[in-house]
Amino acid sequence: MVPVTGSRSVAWDAYAAVLFDLDGVLTPTAEVHMAAWAEMFDEYLAGLDTSRPGLEGADTSPYTDADYFAHVDGKPRYEGVADLLAARGITLPHGSPDDPPSAETVCGLGNRKNDAFRTVLERDGVRPYPGSVALLDHLRDLGTPLAVVSSSANAPAVLDAAGLTDRFVTVVDGRVARELGLAGKPAPDTFLHAAQVCGAQPAAAVVVEDAVSGVRAGAAGDVGLVVGVDRGAGAEALTAAGADLVVADLGELA
Numbered sequence: 001m002v003p004v005t006g007s008r009s010v011a012w013d014a015y016a017a018v019l020f021d022l023d024g025v026l027t028p029t030a031e032v033h034m035a036a037w038a039e040m041f042d043e044y045l046a047g048l049d050t051s052r053p054g055l056e057g058a059d060t061s062p063y064t065d066a067d068y069f070a071h072v073d074g075k076p077r078y079e080g081v082a083d084l085l086a087a088r089g090i091t092l093p094h095g096s097p098d099d100p101p102s103a104e105t106v107c108g109l110g111n112r113k114n115d116a117f118r119t120v121l122e123r124d125g126v127r128p129y130p131g132s133v134a135l136l137d138h139l140r141d142l143g144t145p146l147a148v149v150s151s152s153a154n155a156p157a158v159l160d161a162a163g164l165t166d167r168f169v170t171v172v173d174g175r176v177a178r179e180l181g182l183a184g185k186p187a188p189d190t191f192l193h194a195a196q197v198c199g200a201q202p203a204a205a206v207v208v209e210d211a212v213s214g215v216r217a218g219a220a221g222d223v224g225l226v227v228g229v230d231r232g233a234g235a236e237a238l239t240a241a242g243a244d245l246v247v248a249d250l251g252e253l254a
Helices: 029-046 065-072 077-087 106-124 130-142 155-162 174-180 189-197 212-220 235-241
Strands: 017-020 146-149 170-172 205-209 225-229 245-247
Touching: 017 189, 029 065, 029 106, 065 077, 077 106, 106 155, 130 146, 146 189, 155 170, 170 174, 170 189, 174 189, 189 205, 189 212, 205 212, 212 225, 212 235, 225 235, 235 245
Parallel strands: 017 146, 017 205, 146 170, 205 225, 225 245
Antiparallel strands: none
16 A cells, blocks of 8 residues: 555655645745744733633643644644643634634634734745755656645745745645635545545545644545654654654655
8 A cells, every 4th residue: 555665765656646734844834833823822821811700720821832733733723723722721712714813712813823924924935845845846757746735724825935836736725625614634634635636546645744633634534655754743653643654854755
C-alpha cells in the first residue's frame, strides 16, 4: 500500500494526486499563526473577569506554544478557539462567522485572530520552504495533480504571497469546507474532496501534513500514503497519529 523505497524515497509516480496541508508544510506561516493566536488569546485572557457567572475558576494563565499544539494546530479556526476555551474552563456563545472581532463569542475571537494574521502577512509576506518547492517542482515534472487542503480561510492569500497559486488544481480551505458542509480535520472529508477534484481515488492519493490532526485525517481517509513533516509536533506523535513516513523537510523526498 505504501510505495516507499529505502527510508526517504517515495515512488511518486505510483500515485494519482498529492494533497498538501499549507501552513508548516509548504510555507512557514505556522509561525505567523502562532504569533497571532498568542496575541489574541493573551489579550483576551488577561482581560477576562473571572468573577462573572460561569467563569469562576477559569484558567487565565498566559497562552503557551503547548496550548497551540494541543488545542489549535491544524484545526478549523473556530474549533481551535472552542477547544482552547474549554480546556481553560471558559464557556462562550458560539456566535456566527459574521460576528465582528470585538464580539465575545467563539467566532468573534476567531475573527479577531484572523485580523491579526492578515496584518502580519501583509506586512511581512511569506516565503515557501525551499525543500517544499523542490518537491513541488519534481511533482510538476511528473505531471501529478496537486491540491492544498488547509483549515485556514487565509490559504489563497498565503499561496498568492508565496507565489505558489498556479501549482494546484484546487484549494480546499476553511471557506470551501463550510460552503460544502465538509467536516474539518481530523475528519478526512476535506482530503477526500480534494482527491476527488484531482481525479484520484483515496488509495491512490498522498496526504502531506505537519499537524497531528491532519495526519489523523489522512489516516482516517485510508489514503495510499500519509507523509508527516515534523515542524515541531514530534516524529513519535505524527507516527502514532498514522503517518507512514516522517521527514524533517520535504526536500528529503524531492
